Amino acid sequence: MENFTFHNPVKVLFGKNQIAQISQEIPKDKRVLIVYGGGSVVKTGVLQRVKDALENDVVFEFGGVEANPHYETLMKAVDIVKTEKIDYLLAVGGGSVIDGTKFIAAAAMYEGDAWEIVKSYGGVVTDALPIGCVLTIAATGSEMNNVSVVTKAETKDKLFFSSPFVLPKFSVLEPEITFTLPKNQTANGVVDAFIHILEQYITFPVGAKVPDRFAEALLNTLKEEGPKALNTPDDYSARANIMWSATMALNGILATGTPADWATHMIGQEITGLYGLDHAQTLAIVMPALWKFCKADKSAKLAQYAANVWNVPLANEADMADKAIEYTVDFFESMGLKTRLSHYGLGEEIIPQVITKLVEHGHVNIGEKQNITAKSAEEILRLAL
Ligand code: NZQ
Numbered sequence: 106m107e108n109f110t111f112h113n114p115v116k117v118l119f120g121k122n123q124i125a126q127i128s129q130e131i132p133k134d135k136r137v138l139i140v141y142g143g144g145s146v147v148k149t150g151v152l153q154r155v156k157d158a159l160e161n162d163v164v165f166e167f168g169g170v171e172a173n174p175h176y177e178t179l180m181k182a183v184d185i186v187k188t189e190k191i192d193y194l195l196a197v198g199g200g201s202v203i204d205g206t207k208f209i210a211a212a213a214m215y216e217g218d219a220w221e222i223v224k225s226y227g228g229v230v231t232d233a234l235p236i237g238c239v240l241t242i243a244a245t246g247s248e249m250n251n252v253s254v255v256t257k258a259e260t261k262d263k264l265f266f267s268s269p270f271v272l273p274k275f276s277v278l279e280p281e282i283t284f285t286l287p288k289n290q291t292a293n294g295v296v297d298a299f300i301h302i303l304e305q306y307i308t309f310p311v312g313a314k315v316p317d318r319f320a321e322a323l324l325n326t327l328k329e330e331g332p333k334a335l336n337t338p339d340d341y342s343a344r345a346n347i348m349w350s351a352t353m354a355l356n357g358i359l360a361t362g363t364p365a366d367w368a369t370h371m372i373g374q375e376i377t378g379l380y381g382l383d384h385a386q387t388l389a390i391v392m393p394a395l396w397k398f399c400k401a402d403k404s405a406k407l408a409q410y411a412a413n414v415w416n417v418p419l420a421n422e423a424d425m426a427d428k429a430i431e432y433t434v435d436f437f438e439s440m441g442l443k444t445r446l447s448h449y450g451l452g453e454e455i456i457p458q459v460i461t462k463l464v465e466h467g468h469v470n471i472g473e474k475q476n477i478t479a480k481s482a483e484e485i486l487r488l489a490l
């Protein structure tokens with residue numbers, strides 16, 4: 106088991122009618138900016154519930170944060186924060202809104218060019234406004250972590266930054282809010298969370314039984330509950346189990362004492378940045394191909410996963426690893442996600458562009474062994490055609 110530091114102070118308010126609690130979490134004298142997305146929270150009534158629950162005298166709103174939030178849009182919110190002397194941000198939405206709010210929180214307190222926050226991976230951040238969250242989709246785990254992914258639309262650069270200053274103070278997790286998700290977004294969320302777990306689990310064994318067994322518990326839960334939520338959107342138990350699994354998948358607990366891969370995310374991010382595919386769609390394409398390419402390095406953990414998640418009988422490691430890849434692809438497809446670039450009309454012409462962006466962003470020598478080079482990424486994308 107490797108050394109680790111674990112620190113997660115985010116307060117989680119989970120269950121029914123938790124929005125009512127937010128007035129207890131946000132000091133009454135704060136000038137609040139509510140940040141939301143393309144309008145789903147207006148339609149579903151969640152925004153109104155939030156406004157009804159707030160007891161602050163000054164409350165502004167900023168809507169229109171797009172999926173894969175744009176730096177250009179977020180900077181408009183930063184202007185409002187500065188002009189109106191906002192000192193508390195309340196994100197009401199999914200990963201995109203929460204990530205966008207994290208960026209606004211850091212940019213509002215940063216003196217220089219705000220894109221430096223992203224370019225420095227968060228290194229230049231020394232302060233941020235406090236953030237609260239009301240989560241509307243179970244997927245990214247952003248509600249309980251310090252990561253934010255922002256896209257500069259002008260240059261198609263989709264990049265992440267992280268900073269302890271942008272950890273939310275609290276997050277409301279009401280599973281019922283996710284009843285209104287369209288099927289494809291429910292599926293995206295389940296698959297994204299599933300892949301967050303796999304990025305931290307399918308590496309090489311280091312005897313870290315606690316995160317391994319947490320990972321297996323969460324994978325089994327998502328595998329069982331994901332299809333239920335697709336078929337019965339208002340199944341509370343399924344939604345609740347998915348929501349907590351997705352949060353737990355990326356709040357740091359699975360990274361305790363283990364190596365992590367994240368190469369699927371690095372490659373997938375470039376595909377979203379360049380071609381606009383949903384985040385989870387890119388991951389479902391890249392991960393199976395990456396596993397085929399890195400099978401020798403990952404076969405021990407793939408075999409463990411085959412046995413403990415897919416109930417594959419013990420056999421030789423390479424055969425079990427093949428089964429693990431096959432069942433994972435079947436699971437993604439059964440959730441309605443395609444697993445090949447060609448399914449989205451993308452062919453080998455995209456490969457040089459994706460590789461150029463990876464190199465430009467310094468995302469080479471990635472993966473748990475830092476052995477996925479630009480050349481390897483090219484071969485992985487070929488396997489994903
Ligand atoms: O924009 P609105 O109108 O609100 O609609 C959203 C959006 O179209 C809709 N939606 C959300 N909740 C809903 C709903 N529709 C009906 N009912 C509800 N209750 O769903 C669509 C997708 O929302 P989005 O926030 O984009 O989804 P998600 O949570 O999957 O976030 C994706 C973003 O998070 C980043 C991704 O790269 C992407 O930019 N990630 C963030 C991470 C992090 N901070 O740790 C890690 C992840 O790996 C990921 O990279």
Ligand code: ZN
Binds near residue numbers: 245297301370384
């Ligand atoms: Zn993800």
